[in-house]
Amino acid sequence: MNTGSDEPGEVAVAADKARADRSDTGDDTGHEAGHEGERGLGSRAPEFVKARRVLHLSWQVGVFVVGLAVVGAGIVMLPLPGPGWVVIFGGMAIWATEFVWAQLVLRWTKRKVTEAAHRALDPRVRRRNIVLTVIGLVIIGVLAGIYLWKFGLVMPWKIKDQ
Numbered sequence: 001m002n003t004g005s006d007e008p009g010e011v012a013v014a015a016d017k018a019r020a021d022r023s024d025t026g027d028d029t030g031h032e033a034g035h036e037g038e039r040g041l042g043s044r045a046p047e048f049v050k051a052r053r054v055l056h057l058s059w060q061v062g063v064f065v066v067g068l069a070v071v072g073a074g075i076v077m078l079p080l081p082g083p084g085w086v087v088i089f090g091g092m093a094i095w096a097t098e099f100v101w102a103q104l105v106l107r108w109t110k111r112k113v114t115e116a117a118h119r120a121l122d123p124r125v126r127r128r129n130i131v132l133t134v135i136g137l138v139i140i141g142v143l144a145g146i147y148l149w150k151f152g153l154v155m156p157w158k159i160k161d162q
Contacts, residue, residue: 041104044097060098067094067102 043050049059074087089109095102119125 041100063094063098067091070094 043056043060045056045059049055068091070091071088072091074084074089074091076082077084077087089106092102092106092109096106120129
């Protein structure tokens with residue numbers, strides 16, 4: 001559960017240096033290296049927590065346990081009713097407040113979701129998806145029609161050998 005440094009506050013110093021560099025150039029809008037809204041990697045714990053190694057380690061354990069509980073609840077919700085994937089990504093966001101690996105996973109996921117959204121909005125892809133949906137619905141309709149023609153409105157588990 002290391003944030004990438006054994007020195008307390010080292011990641012925070014790098015993030016502060018990046019903020020200072022932006023302030024010097026007049027770009028204090030929160031944009032780093034062309035990424036809108038992305039912050040530097042590392043712990044987002046309060047400074048007084050990062051200044052004390054034992055307190056920071058206990059903070060990390062607490063964040064990990066809370067994130068694990070949320071991710072576990074999301075995994076349980078996958079087969080059960082509930083917003084499973086939303087809860088899982090919520091747990092990942094909790095982990096991302098403290099762990100670099102979770103921040104990188106969330107950035108990768110956000111990039112992939114954005115790419116998929118752009119692909120889905122492409123007119124050719126939309127046309128293909130509409131055609132495939134119509135074909136699928138026609139096949140389901142034909143199968144339902146055959147079933148109704150052969151058996152009528154009888155549930156499959158009540159059909160006797162005919």
